[in-house]
Every structure is written in C-alpha cells, then in structure tokens.
Amino acid sequence: MSFFNKFFNKKKEEDLQEGLQKTKTGFFNKLSKVVAGKNTVDESFLDDLEQILIQSDVGLDTTIKIIDRLEAKVAKDKYINIDELNDILKNVIVDLLDENKTVDLQDFEFDTSHKPHVILVVGVNGTGKTTTIGKLAYQFTKRGHKVLLGAADTFRAAAVDQLKIWSERVGCDFYSKGMNADPAAVAYETVQYGINEGHDLIIIDTAGRLHTKLHLMKELTKIKNSIDKKMPGAPHEVLLVLDATTGQNAIEQARQFTAATEVTALALTKLDGSAQGGVAIGISDQFKIPIKFIGLGESLEHLQVFNKKAFVEGLFN
C-alpha cells in the first residue's frame, strides 16, 4: 500500500470517528451511566437498556430482539462488569447486523464487468440524494473512472442546477433535458449518451417522493424500466437514500421503495448530526439490503463506505 493510500485510509477513519462522535458519546455515555453502580443484569437494567436503544431509533421490535438475546447470553442477576457487558452487547448487535448476510464494501467500488455501470438513486424528499450523488461521483472520478450524472429530477425547483453544480465541483460529466422534462426520457437518454461517450459509471438522480404516493412510485418504476430498455440489465444498482434523523417511517420507506424499484443498497445520510442512526440496526434486522454508504457532512469528502464492525465499534469504543 502506498504512503498516500495509507494516509488516506487513516484520514478516512478519523472522519468516521469524528462523524460518529456524537452518536458514540450519546450511546456509550448513557450505557455507562446505566451500568454504573450496578453489577447485575436485572429488570431495571433491562428497562434502561430498552430506553437507550429506543432513543437511538432502533425501534421497538428490534430493541426487544436485542434485549432477548442479551438476556439469553447473560445469566440473570449474575455479577457482570461493564466491559464484559459492553462486549456482549456489541456482539449481539454485530451478530444481528451480520445476520442479513450482506457483505461490507471495502472501498468505493462498482461492478466493472459491464460498461457503463448504472446506479439509480431514489428516496423521499430531502434525504440527501443529490448530495450523495455528488459525493459518489467525486470518489469514483478520483479513482479514475469516467462518470456521468443524469438529472432526472425535473420537478423540484432548481434540482437540475443543483446537480449540475455538483458535477462541476467534481469535474465529471452531466446530462439533462432541463426542468419539467419526462424523467423516464431523461434517464433513457442519459444511458444512451453514456454508452456513446464511453462512460464507466452513470448515476441518475430522481425527484424526492413520499412512498405513499402511488402515481409517483409508478413513475419511478417507469424510470427504471426505461433504463432497462436502453441497456438490458440496467440499472445495476438502485440506491435508496435514508435520512438518519428519520424515525420508524424509514422502515416503511425501505419497504415501499423496494416494492417499486427493487432497491439493492442503502445510503444513510446526516450521521454527523445528533441522531443516533439506530435505524440502521432496525433496517438491517428487517431487510436483506446492505447499507453501503454513510453521509457525514455536506461537502464532497463527507461520504464513507459502511462497515458494520466499525459502525458498532464507533457506538461503543
């Protein structure tokens, strides 16, 4: 590994630690407080643990699951110290995340066995789709790939301009048909343009939409189909962007977007805030979709590949 690479990886870890700082302190401090002065796992400890998990947006069902598993591992009313307990709880959560059998990315990467590789980005309003696309384009451009962004959000005011500015910042290519164009047509033509121009990676932005609006979900299916029509098998990935501050509604978002577009990966944004990001655990528990990226800020570099172990370590260490 080159010096530069090493340096970069180090920097990445610091970023993640920094971003998860608030999450970390919140979770761990609370846990320490709960455990302090206690040396058995009793009812009141479990109640407190339940509170911590729920306040991290882990959700009721998954919280109960975690507690049940912890109980199964720790003999009730037996003496236990905080380090042991931390380890056990950490393992319970990592195991839970591991159960959905998704493999963590090691670095920003995509399948290069076909060309172009097409990613469709979807999600409810304001979660960070466009920003995440900018950040992804930056990572892949930096790695020497020829990247093209397609502006299929033709609805929200200045959405096309926003994506265009990101492409300029990154220095990658950009395709649009302006505002109010048919998004399926934009997607189709973007892929066509990318094929003609020899792009390695195409990322298509779509308008934010609430999963309850059937006509908009149908529109999304249509966008997806039109991409497939231009390039059979594409989009190769459908990335659902979730906001870490979202509560239990994120579960329904994951369900409905998957129904409409067969989501293949998740990005969890705004983890630099005080939201605990516990939805990640709740969603991993209920879906088989891997979390691939986490957003830790508003600028180009503030995107990381998701790593289960690091994520949970970040919560506890």
Place this chain on the structure above:
Amino acid sequence: MFDSLSEKLEGAFKNLKGHGKLTEINIATSIKEIRRALVGADVNYKIAKEFTDKIKDQALGSANVLKSVKPGELMVKIVMDEMTALMGGDAIGLNMTGKPTVILIAGLQGSGKTTFTGKIAKFLKNKKKKRVLVTACDVYRPAAIDQLTVLSEQVGVEIYKEPDNKNPVEIAQNAVVYAIEQKIDVVIVDTAGRLAVDEVMMNEIAAIKKGIDPQEVLFVVDAMTGQDAVNTAKVFNDRIDFDGVVLTKLDGDTRGGAALSVKYTVGKPIKFISTGEKMDQLDVFYPERMAQRILGMGDIVSFVERAQDQFDEVEAKKLEKKIKKNKFDFNDFLKQIDQIRRMGDLKSLMGMIPGMGKLTKNLDIDNNAFNKVEAIIQSMTPEERGRPELLNMSRKKRIARGCGHDIHQINMFIKQFDQMKKMMHMMSKGNNMQNMMRNLERMGGRPGMGR
C-alpha cells in the same frame, strides 16, 4: 399495519372482566400499550413515559374508567383529550406588528424550509394581501438561491439576493433595509439547513436573528423525524428562542410523534403544517387530528380528503349519467380502479376508516388485488370494453388466452361485473353520487393533498 389502539386496550381490559373488578394492574397493562403506541409513532421515549404516567394517574383517579363498560374506549378518550390539549392550546397566528414584519426560518437540512418560505409568502400575499419579500440567506447549498428564485417567481413575490455575498447576516440585514425603502410589509428570511451540534452554524443563525430582530422565528421540522426531534428542538430553542413550529411532509404515512415531542419539549405552538411540494399545500395545525394520527387511530378526515382529491366533478357527472342509463362499461370500471389506486395504498386507506382496522387486520389486502381484473379487461378489444353485451363464448375464450386466466375466472368476473352494474343502476335511481360526495364533504373534508 396498526390495529386500532382502542382494540388493544379492550383486550387489556378483557381479562379482568370475568374477574369482576378492574384493578390497577389492568390499567398498568393498558398504559403499557399506550406507551408502545406512542413510541412506535416516534414520540420520544422519555416523553411517552411521562405522558403515560400522567394518564395513569388520571385513569386511577377517575372512577369512571373502572366502572365503564368499555374501559378501553374511555382510556383512549382520556389519552386523546390530554394529547389534544397538550399539542393545541390557544391558536396563535403570526405576529405581524413589525414595519416591516420580519420572519426568520430555521431548521435542519432538508426539512422543508425553502419550500415553506415559498408557501408562506404565497399565503401572506394572496390571503393577507401583503407585499412580501423573500430573502435568500442560504449561501452554502448548491443552487439554493436558484431554488428560492424559482419559487418566488411561481408565487409572484419579490426576492432579495446577493449571489456574491457569502455573509448571510449582511444579506438579511440588507434585505430589511431594502424592504423599508420599498415599503414592503413582510420580509421572509430563508436560511441554510444546519445541525444542532454544529457550533459554527448555530452561532450563525443566532447572529442572523440578532442582526434583524425578527417578529417571528419559525422552526421547521420534518414530521418523519425520530427520537432526535427532542434534542434538535431543544438546542434550536435555546439558541434562537423560536416563536413557532412548522411541521412538514405530513402528506406521507408517518405517525408524526415528533409533533408531540417538540411541543412537549419546548412548549412552542405548532403554527403551520406542510402537506406537499406544491405552493398551496400549507395548512393550519389541527391538534385533534394529530393526536388521532399519532395513536394510529382511524382518520376519517384524511380518508375523505384523499377521496376528494381524486374526485373529478365532471367525470363523476358523466359516470352518473351512464349508470342511470345502465351503460356502465369496462372502460368506466378501469377508470374507477385507477381512481382508487391513486388514493394510495389500499391497506392504509382501509385503516383510515374507523373500525376497519380490525376487519382488515388478518386479510391480506394487497395492492395488486385489481391486477387480475385489469389484465382481463385489457385483453378485451376496445369494442368489447365499451359494449359488455358483446362477450360471447368464443370472445371469452380469446380473452382467457390473452390474460392467462381460465375461462371460469373470466365468467366469474363478468358475472360480478353484471351484478355490480345492476346494483349501481338501482342505487342511481334513489341516491346520487354527488349527494354522496357532498355528504362526505360535510363530514369535514377539505381538498388539497396531491403530488
């Protein structure tokens, strides 16, 4: 998805009925159910606990609950009333005493600030007949100024912007000066999204507030927010002491517990709700509806609204005529299916009708229920769709082949269709559809959900 809370509570009380007396334990069980409902709706855990403890005391104090035939219902009523009172209080409008009145908008990233700025500008211009200026103080997000420019054009108000100035405090102050010169009534200041944990940005918003001394500071919060709503609201309130809350994205299916959390934490009134991306999708806050929504209870009002939203008067008249003449055909049927579909997810629609939650709980209503019917109709020729009487055996056979269902299913469907047609024809002589819609309207609906 969520069976009505009162059913669960009835369940909690049922055990004891046989035993004669309702006890503290039963109340405790039902309190636990209520707490779960609240937490499931994203009400902050601590608040849910405090809130239900209070309810418990009330329930124990009221002999009525223990004597009541339906203690569960009574408990729900106590919860509803308490929650409504908590979230409601005196409805306070905007303080418009400034010359000009200055309104500052703040909140997390992507919560809907810029969209709301456009909406409130439109509202003040059209409904309150004010001269309005919107101000673009988000100097960070790509195309933030363009976004507000487009919205200001859409709603027809003036915009103040300084694309080359990176100092939002200055921009805001300059806007107010400009407004005074131009005799503008209201200045609305849109700001960048910021995290409560971002010291630099929180200092900035405090400085903007100090620099323009607004009459109204509004905190915009996404109704889908989870447990963190409490922290964020608290920090923003500590730093900028906002006057009111705007709850956005209520057009989705979030239960919206953040509304209770925020109100409970900072005690500031929820002044507006935002229910869509379009500029007229702005509304005042109804605490009772919100309480129902958080508790996952049937929300007949929303149901009616969604129905109305899809209701097209002209189409309905045409349809009525056709039914009266007994000319209802497969094309009309397809249109009806499409309308129901556009109202939203079938199961959640059913859940909105009080009492239906129970009925549909174990039923697997899937949104594809109509697919089969649609496939059958789509396999008909246009002529057949318009003239159902054409369908003879050979035509039915061809349709069966076309849609991949067997002939029995085709026959069954056509039989059901005929029955339905007959029934509608009969009904059309007595009542009429428009009356039906009018009745629904009287129940409290209001148009305007959409996109």
